[in-house]
Amino acid sequence: MQFTKIITAHIDEIKTAIGAENVFIDEESLNSYSHDETEDLKYYPEIVVKPADAASVSALLKICNTHHIPVTPRGGGTGLSGAALPIYGGVLLSMERFKAILDIDVENLQATVEPGVITEEFMNAVAEKGLLYPVDPSSKGSCFIGGNVAHCSGGPRVVKYGTIREYILNLEVVLPTGEIIWTGANTLKYASGYNLTQLMIGSEGTLGVVTKIVTKLIPKSSHSVLMLASFKENEQACAAVSAIFRAGITPSALEFMERKGVEWVIQFDDIKFDLKDDVNAFLMIEFDGDDLDDIFKNCEKANIVLEQFECTEVLFADSAQQKEDLWRMRRTMAESVKSNSVYKEEDTVVPRAALPQLINGIKEIGSRYGFESVCYGHAGDGNLHVNIIKAGMSDEDWKNKLKDGIVEIFTLTAALGGTISGEHGIGLVQKEFMPIKYSELNLNLMRGIKSVFDPSGILNPGKIF
Amino acid sequence: MQFTKIITAHIDEIKTAIGAENVFIDEESLNSYSHDETEDLKYYPEIVVKPADAASVSALLKICNTHHIPVTPRGGGTGLSGAALPIYGGVLLSMERFKAILDIDVENLQATVEPGVITEEFMNAVAEKGLLYPVDPSSKGSCFIGGNVAHCSGGPRVVKYGTIREYILNLEVVLPTGEIIWTGANTLKYASGYNLTQLMIGSEGTLGVVTKIVTKLIPKSSHSVLMLASFKENEQACAAVSAIFRAGITPSALEFMERKGVEWVIQFDDIKFDLKDDVNAFLMIEFDGDDLDDIFKNCEKANIVLEQFECTEVLFADSAQQKEDLWRMRRTMAESVKSNSVYKEEDTVVPRAALPQLINGIKEIGSRYGFESVCYGHAGDGNLHVNIIKAGMSDEDWKNKLKDGIVEIFTLTAALGGTISGEHGIGLVQKEFMPIKYSELNLNLMRGIKSVFDPSGILNPGKIF
Structure with a gap:
């Protein structure tokens, strides 16, 4: 795609339209909006703007549309697919002042x-x-x-x-x-x-x-109880997930975590956790409601299901502190992995009964390509975040062969009825994998819709397809 | 819109492609697919086709796309917005054989x-x-x-x-x-x-x-209880709706019915119901779950709320027969109204706390235009079906003035943050009202999307916008 490079006259026009105090061209600004949480990618915008109302956004977009200048909107910068990266330069539109x-x-x-x-x-x-x-x-x-x-x-x-x-x-x-x-x-x-x-x-x-x-x-429910169930094997933990729903109970959260993820969180954070030798996988199962008796009834039903899947231990967290500690363990997992190794995150999602096949497949693919993986995520939705770890893989293999491994993971995901992102999006880094799941017809419909909304193609170009 | 009239050569081509046994041109077929449940509208297709697999639908659409013949897909024919009416003739595509x-x-x-x-x-x-x-x-x-x-x-x-x-x-x-x-x-x-x-x-x-x-x-929940609450006034019944949710309870159904609707169901159907003189509105409130005690707790909480809104009586239905009788009353209401009078149905939906304003506004508009109305519907969603009754309105006013009244109803609906259809769709009969709520920009985006999917505009033309 060809866009217009921003010149002083454009900057002046934008400053006049939305206020000079909302326009930034200093190196620090350009640098700090050049990346999000996606791997180590960096793309520098030409200018950063921080308007605070819709009228200013409108004025900005009219100018950019007229001059064919690309505009990349950005939220908190926590994205994992690179959707907020200004890959064609142009204007980085930060929404940080829309705070009300x-x-x-x-x-x-x-x-x-x-x-x-x-x-x-x-x-x-x-x-x-x-x-x-x-x-x-x-x-x-x-x-x-x-x-x-x-x-x-x-x-x-x-x-x-x-x-x-x-x-x-x-x-x-x-x-x-x-x-x-x-x-x-x-x-x-x-x-x-x-x-x-x-x-x-x-x-x-x-x-x-x-x-x-x-x-x-x-x-808002007034009570919740969080259970942490330990398993010898990933497969058993994953198989328990769909069984819980088939038992007629619906947890308010059902998260899967692999042992290695927990190990790395313990290293990274100051969480105290007694990690047993024979445990390789966990399910965090939360029930909420207004009646504690009901919640415990659901916990009991869940327990009966868990027993059928070689669950070795179930811990109950009902104090606010215990619950917060466990949730922190789950929430900081991505950061912990990132701090430990070069990694790449994929966001697979499948029908939930296919989780055991998915995780076994990921491990098997990893063993062939020489990468390790740490898997965790919203197992109740069939959504597994796959953190691919460089580990012993050579720089060359990481650069050249990993992609084939990812293609295999997504091909498996698609074959199981799943898709290549459940909640992280496609953005920049997953778009090359879209054809694994979606036909050229689907992608052309998306491109057509894009053209209806954005005939000049200035808004967040180069993303999704 | 200009389309090609179907000639024998087209029919032969379609018969060859999808099987002669799936193509109907007899008068009875053309007649019975010329209307749905929308008022008294009738539009005759030129042919009716009843394929049974996607490949046949594909073959049919390719032919019609090539010759620029309009195709109107049809489900059960129960639509209330005329979306299944073949207003440009052409092919009526009945999906009745997709039965698996x-x-x-x-x-x-x-x-x-x-x-x-x-x-x-x-x-x-x-x-x-x-x-x-x-x-x-x-x-x-x-x-x-x-x-x-x-x-x-x-x-x-x-x-x-x-x-x-x-x-x-x-x-x-x-x-x-x-x-x-x-x-x-x-x-x-x-x-x-x-x-x-x-x-x-x-x-x-x-x-x-x-x-x-x-x-x-x-x-599936194993139990449910249905309450029927009687009110002196529409406004009080409608005001109770949002209060129930604010009390932290979520019914599995929360339906509103006006007295006249119940009167007409009693006439139309053989339902026995003791309709008290001082009652003008009803709420049907259902709670479901796996534990009857919990359900009754919710019923009690609802009762406390209802008392604040001059609720005169609450009946509890817990036998299957009692529940079915009440649900039948609600479900046959549209048919009962239709059997009693010439009518026109609108499908207003607003944020639920705006229901009292909506129903009062509808009655006030009706009194100015000289039409009566029977309102009922999914009050828990803020969704009120407004059956406008011809009653004493002259044929001329019904034909010429009613539209202005409907415009006023939808203008009120939009002003309350609502929209002109919650679940019936726009189809043919509501499309003229779309600009009350949606800007030309919105409609143009929709038209643009339509063009991406259907560049020749053959599929269900003349609907929505």
């Missing part, structure tokens, strides 16, 4: 927020009113809700409460041509033409820039 | 079905395995699951279990140009590019013809 929680409407159980609100801050604000916004990715302490919308982000509670698709009711969006629309209505149901709200969710900032978000909220 | 439940996968809690399966038959088939497919529109005994996907159909259980969007995981679709794609993956989460599955849901057969549907299933 505009309304928490307890009558309707809805909220209106700006996209730069940190997910956990939003969750805390609604929790103060006894309400729950249940979409809490591991990065909730630093990611933005706008980035969550862009990537169809998940987290552990999806398994009970549904994906972000159930919680996003309506979006204010600035189109790449600068017009501003609301995508839908502030309603729980919508059958009024093509659902543009749903189309925006997961579109990774390629169709428009979200400037306001209307969410659904639900009542 | 291909797989009920109890390991993964998923099923694969063809679009011509009657919704209730599918629900019964999964219930036999202890599972629930909770999307049950009032027409569940005759509508097709494919039509439900096309219209983003709802029903009473959406309020607890989520919309059909949460249950449709993947679709096999024949594009208007004849190519066949799968839209996504058989997974609970998907972040792999634009979500074509979600885009198909609610697209009313304008983007492609669905030929296979992969659904999510959930465990």
Whole structure:
């Protein structure tokens, strides 16, 4: 793709339109917006802008559309697929000043927020009113809700409460041509033409820039209990997952962790945890509700299922501290792995009963290619994050052969009815693998939709397809 | 729009491609596929085809695309927006032979079905395995699951279990140009590019013809209790709705019915019901779960809320017969109204705390225009079906003035944050009202998407926009 390089006249035009104080061209700014959490990739923008309202975003996009300057929107910069990397330079549009929680409407159980609100801050604000916004990715302490919308982000509670698709009711969006629309209505149901709200969710900032978000909220449960079940083998832990649901119980979280992930968290963090020699895999199983007796009944039912899968031990965490320690172990796993080794993260998702085949397949592929892997994730959704570890692999093999291994992992994922990303998105680093699962017809439909929203192709170019 | 009239050569070509036994041109066929459940509209197709597999649909669409012949897909013919009416003649594509439940996968809690399966038959088939497919529109005994996907159909259980969007995981679709794609993956989460599955849901057969549907299933609760609460005034009943959710309880159904609707059901059907003089509105409130004690606890909590809204009486139905009688009352309401009067149905939906304003506004508008109305619907979702009754309105006013009244109703709906259809769709009869809620920009995006999927515009032309 060919774009216009930014010159002083463009910068002046942008400064005039959105205020000079919102435009940055210093080296530090360009550097700090050149990367996100995706591996070690770095792409420098030509300028960084930080507008604070939709009108400024609109003015900016009109200028860039006229001059054919690429614009890359960015949320909290916690993305794992490189969707926020300005690979063609141009304008980096940081949404960090869209920080307002505009309304928490307890009558309707809805909220209106700006996209730069940190997910956990939003969750805390609604929790103060006894309400729950249940979409809490591991990065909730630093990611933005706008980035969550862009990537169809998940987290552990999806398994009970549904994906972000159930919680996003309506979006204010600035189109790449600068017009501003609301995508839908502030309603729980919508059958009024093509659902543009749903189309925006997961579109990774390629169709428009979200400037306001209307969410659904639900009542917050007053109690939860977290179980940590230990297993001798990955396969048994993974097989227990679908059995739990077949027993008629729905946990509010059901997470899988491999031993090596726990080992590395213990090294990385100051978490105390007695890791037994014969344990190779864990399930974290949470039940929530308003009645502790009911919760314990569900725990008992889960226990009966676990016994059938060579579960060696079940710990119960019911104090706030115990629960927080276990959740911290799970949440810091990605960071721990990253701190230990060069790695590459894949975000496989399959129908949940296929998890044992998936994890066995990943290990077998790894043994052929010479890489190790640490797997963990939202097993209740069939979603396994595969951290591929360089370990003993030579630099040359890592550079040249690893890709074939990843192709094999995704080919297996697709063959099991799954897809190549459950909640991290495609962005830059997964797009070469899209044809493993999706036909050229599918990709052409996506490209066509992109052209409808962004005829000049200026918004987040080079992502997804 | 200009289309090619079908001539004998086209019919022969279609017969050769998909089998002469699947092509009908007799008067009776043309007549019986000329209408659906939308008012008294009639549009005759030139031919009716009833293929039974995706390859035949593909062959048909290729022929029609080449010759520029319009194709109108049709499910069970229960639609209320006229989306299945062949307004430009051409081919009526009945999906009635796509009747197979291909797989009920109890390991993964998923099923694969063809679009011509009657919704209730599918629900019964999964219930036999202890599972629930909770999307049950009032027409569940005759509508097709494919039509439900096309219209983003709802029903009473959406309020607890989520919309059909949460249950449709993947679709096999024949594009208007004849190519066949799968839209996504058989997974609970998907972040792999634009979500074509979600885009198909609610697209009313304008983007492609669905030929296979992969659904999510959930465990079926073993118990339910249904309460019928009586109120002196509509407004009080409607105001109680949002208060119930604010009390932290989530019913598995929460339906509103106006007195007149119940009166007409009693006349139409043989239901025995003691309708008290001072009662003008009802809420049907259902709780389900696996533990009857829990259910009764929720009923008690609901009762406490109801007392604050001048609720005059609460009946409890816990026998299967009592529950079925009450549900039949609710389900036959549309038919009862239709049998009593010329009517027009609107499908308003607003944030649920706005229901009192909505119903008061509808009555006030009616009094100015001289029409009566019977309102009922899925109040828990903020979704009110407004049956506008001709009553004393003159034929001339019904023909010429009613539209202004409907414009006022939808203008109010939009002003309250709502939209003009929650679950019936836009189809033919609501499209003129779309600009009340959606800007020309929104409609142009929809038209653009339509062109990407259907460059020749042959599939269900003249619907939505």
